[in-house]
Amino acid sequence: MVTMSNQVPLVDYLVLGDTPHLEANECTACGARFFDHRSACASCSGVSFKKVSIPTEGFVRTFSLVSMAAPGIDVPFAAAVVECGGTSIRANVVNTPVDPEHVTIGMKVRLATFPIGKDSEGTEAIGFGFEPLEVK
Amino acid sequence: MSEAVWILGINMTKFGKHPDKDAAGLATDAVLAALVDGGVTMKDMGVMAAGNLMGGGGIGQVIQKQVGQTGIPVYNVANACATGATALRTVIMAIKAGECDMGLAVGVEMIAGAGLLAGGSRGADSDTWVPSGRYGAVTSVDGRIGTETMPGVFAQIGQEYGYAHNVDASFELFARISEKNHAHSVLNPLASYQKRFTLEQIMGDMMIAYPNTRPMCSANCDGAAAAVVVSDAKLKTLSAEQRRRAVKISASILTSDPWEEACQILPNVNTLTRNAANQAYEQAGVGPSDLDLVELHDCFATAELVHYDNLMLCEPGGAVDFFNSGATWRDGSTPVNVSGGLESKGHPIAATGIANVWEICHHLRGEAGDRQIQGAKVGMTHVIGLGSACGIHILEKSAA
Known part of the structure; x- marks a missing residue:
């Protein structure tokens, strides 16, 4: 039986569990947020960060429907910038057809997680995207 | 206000496919033509800056072997798609600083037929999911979290x-x-x-x-361009024709x-x-x-x-x-x-x-x-x- 302990997030800023969400490193001095680990703050050069949870609902600020990518990447896919509570997130828009009728600027979306595969030890990696809040 | 700096000679090659040439060879065409355009020679150059982003470093000295090894300082620069402008600006700064009164900037690329220049390849998924890098990613994220193309x-x-x-x-x-x-x-x-x-x-x-x-999308192609930059004081000593064709870098x-x-x-x-x-x-x-x-x-x-x-x-x-x-x-x-x-x-x-x-x-x-x-x-x-x-x-x- 697969349990939660057999899962790992695709990236460490995706927090799994009962309520999956994204987590940013926020500069304690100026409030700038980063999803990666920074040595110092790119905004104010501060060196102290705290973890903050990002809201799981937001809207698509911009997108591209990518038809050409490296071998091994399923195309087309919808690459987007999603804004959740004032924080911008890079993510794919998922669970909707990849065309300009279904992926639109301003559309409301929510975080969705899904398995992306198992490694040789049976551990399952969990990825994330954003799916439409309302089905068109 | 520091004194003006001028473009004295400049050239670009035909952009397209140059299968008969290597990067240094194509750059040489642009350099020699820019020198002729300016009515000067490599012996007049006091500094050189060169860029060849996809070809690795050191193109400046490779070009010198083809156009003249005069011992002047070479700055090999890389600044993504701003590499050529950076080479030009490097020469302009050297002249404005008074280090020399004439210099050469050159940029060359051989990418005819290239596909995606970023996000064109993706590492194989690893055998075990081990977080690595500043995002703690267990595998490649291109295409899974947005696009790198x-x-x-x-x-x-x-x-x-x-x-x-x-x-x-x-x-x-x-x-x-x-x-x-x-x-x-x-x-x-x-x-x-x-x-x-x-x-x-x-x-x-x-x-x-x-x-x-x-x-x-940008057309991936082979091409080179080169410019000779001159100080205002030096330009004043040159011929009427050189002064007439000089272009001021405002x-x-x-x-x-x-x-x-x-x-x-x-x-x-x-x-x-x-x-x-x-x-x-x-x-x-x-x-x-x-x-x-x-x-x-x-x-x-x-x-x-x-x-x-x-x-x-x-x-x-x-x-x-x-x-x-x-x-x-x-x-x-x-x-x-x-x-x-x-x-x-x-x-x-x-x-x-x-x-x-x-x-x-x-x-x-x-x-x-x-x-x-x-x-x-x-x-x-x-x-x-x-x-x-x-x-x-x-x-x-x-x-x-």
């Missing part, structure tokens, strides 16, 4: 303009920008394409990253991207460019309305739109109306990319930021032939490299 990144930059200014930046609008640049290059014998496309052909071509189809600016929310997600080429443009206009003492032509960084059709606004060629938020007015066609009020731009002339990366200066110089000297913008006195060049860097040069016709 340039057509996709710049598609988002163009589409965001519509959102930010509440204007209709449609697929068709972007395709019409590409239609313009391909129409322009028909008059440019050094362009990669020199082929006019109909709007239907552009919109119906292979989709790379919506809304950018293939002809709306502004030379390089910026990097300041931190902003979202810049970790999607590079903000807007603030980057606007900051450079503000500094360039102030340094040159001219405004956008003084520009007779502009060569800007249309790495994708979606990029050209935002730079109308970033370079303040139009009112804030007015780029769509500005384009629709016909202003940026070669017979418009502010001709943009009469060379064909990166989409049609081509984008041999490290050569681009010098080749666009060559284009402006050609018009300011009245030597642009069929595509001459009549009476051109002031022009601007602009490049950006993601990461990010923006290079802007404002050039003025010689008063002599």
Whole structure:
């Protein structure tokens, strides 16, 4: 039986569990947020960060429907910038057809997680995207 | 105010396929022609800066082996797609600093037939999921968390303009920008394409990253460009013909991207460019309305739109109306990319930021032939490299 302990997030800023969400490193001095680990703050050069949870609902600020990518990447896919509570997130828009009728600027979306595969030890990696809040 | 610096000689090779040459060989063609154009030799050069982004470092010394090893300092520079402008600016800074009175900048790239230049390959998924890197990723994220490809990144930059200014930046609008640049290059014998496309052909071509189809993307090609830069004091000692053809560098600016929310997600080429443009206009003492032509960084059709606004060629938020007015066609009020731009002339990366200066110089000297913008006195060049860097040069016709 697969349990939660057999899962790992695709990236460490995706927090799994009962309520999956994204987590940013926020500069304690100026409030700038980063999803990666920074040595110092790119905004104010501060060196102290705290973890903050990002809201799981937001809207698509911009997108591209990518038809050409490296071998091994399923195309087309919808690459987007999603804004959740004032924080911008890079993510794919998922669970909707990849065309300009279904992926639109301003559309409301929510975080969705899904398995992306198992490694040789049976551990399952969990990825994330954003799916439409309302089905068109 | 430091004294003026001038372009004395400049050249670009034909952009396209040069299978018979290596990078140093193509760069040599541009260097020797730029020296002849300026009426000088390698022995007159006090400094050299060179770029060849995809070829690794050290191209400057390799070129010297072909054109003259005079022992001068070489700066091999790399600044993404702003590499050529960075090489030029490096030479300008050396001359302004008084280190020498003449220098050579050169950029070359051999990428004809190349596919995606970023995000074109992806590492194999590992056998075990082990977090690594600053995102703690257990495997490749390209295509799983957005895109690393340039057509996709710049598609988002163009589409965001519509959102930010509440204007209709449609697929068709972007395709019409590409239609313009391909129409322009028909008059440019050094362009990669020199082929006019109909709007239907552009919109119906292979989709790379919506809304950018293939002809709306930079043309990957081989190419080189080189420029000889001279101090004002030295120019005064040269012949009347050299002084007449010299082009004044009224502004030379390089910026990097300041931190902003979202810049970790999607590079903000807007603030980057606007900051450079503000500094360039102030340094040159001219405004956008003084520009007779502009060569800007249309790495994708979606990029050209935002730079109308970033370079303040139009009112804030007015780029769509500005384009629709016909202003940026070669017979418009502010001709943009009469060379064909990166989409049609081509984008041999490290050569681009010098080749666009060559284009402006050609018009300011009245030597642009069929595509001459009549009476051109002031022009601007602009490049950006993601990461990010923006290079802007404002050039003025010689008063002599």
